[in-house]
Amino acid sequence: MAVVRDLEQLNADIQEQKERAENVDFKMITFSLGGKDYGVDIMNVKEIAKADKFTFVPNAASYVRGVYNLRGDIIPIIDLRSFFHLSVHKKKEESMENMLILQIEDRVYGTIVDKIDKVIGISTESIQPPHPIFGDINIKFISGVVEKEGALYIILDVIRIFSINKDDDAKGRRPDAAPIYNRPIQETTISSKPVGPAESDLDFIRQSLPALRGFYPSAINETWLRERFLEWSKERRSDEHQLKNVQDADEYLSRFSSPSSEGFWDEDYALAVKAALPVANSAIINVWNIGCGKGYETYSFACILKTKYAGARFKIWANDSDIMAISQAPSMVFELDEVPEYCRAHMVRGTSGYTFNQEIKDAILFEYHDVANDNSLPDLDIILARDLLSFIPLEDQSHLVTEFSEKLKPQGMVFLGMNEELPDTEWRSTAKQPVTAYVRR
Numbered sequence: 001m002a003v004v005r006d007l008e009q010l011n012a013d014i015q016e017q018k019e020r021a022e023n024v025d026f027k028m029i030t031f032s033l034g035g036k037d038y039g040v041d042i043m044n045v046k047e048i049a050k051a052d053k054f055t056f057v058p059n060a061a062s063y064v065r066g067v068y069n070l071r072g073d074i075i076p077i078i079d080l081r082s083f084f085h086l087s088v089h090k091k092k093e094e095s096m097e098n099m100l101i102l103q104i105e106d107r108v109y110g111t112i113v114d115k116i117d118k119v120i121g122i123s124t125e126s127i128q129p130p131h132p133i134f135g136d137i138n139i140k141f142i143s144g145v146v147e148k149e150g151a152l153y154i155i156l157d158v159i160r161i162f163s164i165n166k167d168d169d170a171k172g173r174r175p176d177a178a179p180i181y182n183r184p185i186q187e188t189t190i191s192s193k194p195v196g197p198a199e200s201d202l203d204f205i206r207q208s209l210p211a212l213r214g215f216y217p218s219a220i221n222e223t224w225l226r227e228r229f230l231e232w233s234k235e236r237r238s239d240e241h242q243l244k245n246v247q248d249a250d251e252y253l254s255r256f257s258s259p260s261s262e263g264f265w266d267e268d269y270a271l272a273v274k275a276a277l278p279v280a281n282s283a284i285i286n287v288w289n290i291g292c293g294k295g296y297e298t299y300s301f302a303c304i305l306k307t308k309y310a311g312a313r314f315k316i317w318a319n320d321s322d323i324m325a326i327s328q329a330p331s332m333v334f335e336l337d338e339v340p341e342y343c344r345a346h347m348v349r350g351t352s353g354y355t356f357n358q359e360i361k362d363a364i365l366f367e368y369h370d371v372a373n374d375n376s377l378p379d380l381d382i383i384l385a386r387d388l389l390s391f392i393p394l395e396d397q398s399h400l401v402t403e404f405s406e407k408l409k410p411q412g413m414v415f416l417g418m419n420e421e422l423p424d425t426e427w428r429s430t431a432k433q434p435v436t437a438y439v440r441r
Helices: 002-019 158-162 197-213 222-235 246-253 267-276 296-308 323-331 358-362 394-407
Strands: 026-033 036-041 045-051 064-070 073-079 097-104 107-113 115-122 142-148 151-156 284-290 313-320 347-349 354-356 364-368 380-385 408-416 427-431 436-440
Touching: 002 045, 002 115, 026 097, 026 107, 026 151, 045 107, 064 107, 097 115, 097 158, 115 142, 197 222, 197 246, 267 296, 267 408, 267 427, 284 296, 296 313, 296 358, 296 364, 313 323, 323 364, 354 358, 358 364, 380 394, 394 408
Parallel strands: 036 151, 073 107, 284 313, 284 380, 313 364, 380 408
Antiparallel strands: 026 036, 026 115, 045 097, 064 073, 097 107, 142 151, 347 354, 408 436, 427 436
16 A cells, blocks of 8 residues: 555656646656666656556567556556666566656657656756766667756656657658659569469469568569569479468568678678779768668678778768667677677777777767658768668658669669669669679669
8 A cells, every 4th residue: 555655646746746847947757777867857757657467469579568558548568678778677476567657749658667766856957968978878869967966867858769650741751752863663563464373372472571571572672582482382382372471471581681681791791792892982981871770780891891991981871760779789799709700800898898999989870760761961982771672662662762873972882682683774783692782874
């Protein structure tokens, strides 16, 4: 009963502070995560709660604990510790989790934290700009830091953290999304004429892949689709050609990915990329790495660029729509034997392991980005977009290929996935498997 009374009292304090908000400059709810003190704007806090049971959601992100029935409303529960890759102390089975219930625009989220502390009022003039040393999370999710009564509080920008999915109108998508230099990426043709069983099965596979695995058949991957279907047909009985479930789709796509897609590039692939790189025509090389994931690909490419263009400076804009991966990429730590030989000369030893040296880190800007949005980038020498185009809808494929044309310098180069291709009417292939590279005609 004491726990219930404490919750009721703190919820009453929250409501009282909201009602008096016009008389104060800034109020926040404070809490702890991974041993550090944080705060969120009280106006984004609907209430606080405790719970010990959540309904599991299949195929959800690792930081989603499930959903919770909050007085009839089903809300998602996000574990902020997992979200920011902080340590999570295992609780006893009967222990309850501390939750901040956040209201972000018209949506409600439950967020699990280590401990909820109190309501603090401060002056906005005392809030200092964020700095990476103040937290274990990406600086982009911090709106500021403030000291109060001897404690340093990191103020989270929860609107930025949770307001990720926007309508197309809010994405910055250009109204003229149709390509300028490139013709629209065409969906692979599904014949309306009578066809044999094999072609009919391939048509069915084309229709199934977007729904089952977010893979969008188009001219970008048609050659591979047909070659893979020939293999598929030989491996399975005639009545098993179609994709019946996610497992079938995964098996069908299992041979699509480029080498070293989940980690550092292996030595052979790195050397092949280095050999395919163009001659540098300027002292500064601008690179756009789209779909960089956790950062392994970006670091691999940075080390190759450093050895290929020893006398030049380079800048890599590394983007991904996986908010967790991109937020952790700048601070990754490794054991030396986890890193390929060609990267080791660019690493330094720290207290927790090896990290890339400051020169490599300064050359990379990791940012969250949706490829459907416009991009404010300088003219580019290189675009690295392995296995990306095939996993975005056709409209976005066309939009992105148009951006390739618009942003690349005259001799600029695009690296695609091993099994992707650009139309030869407008692009010229300069390297093929395992490295696929194109320049504009």
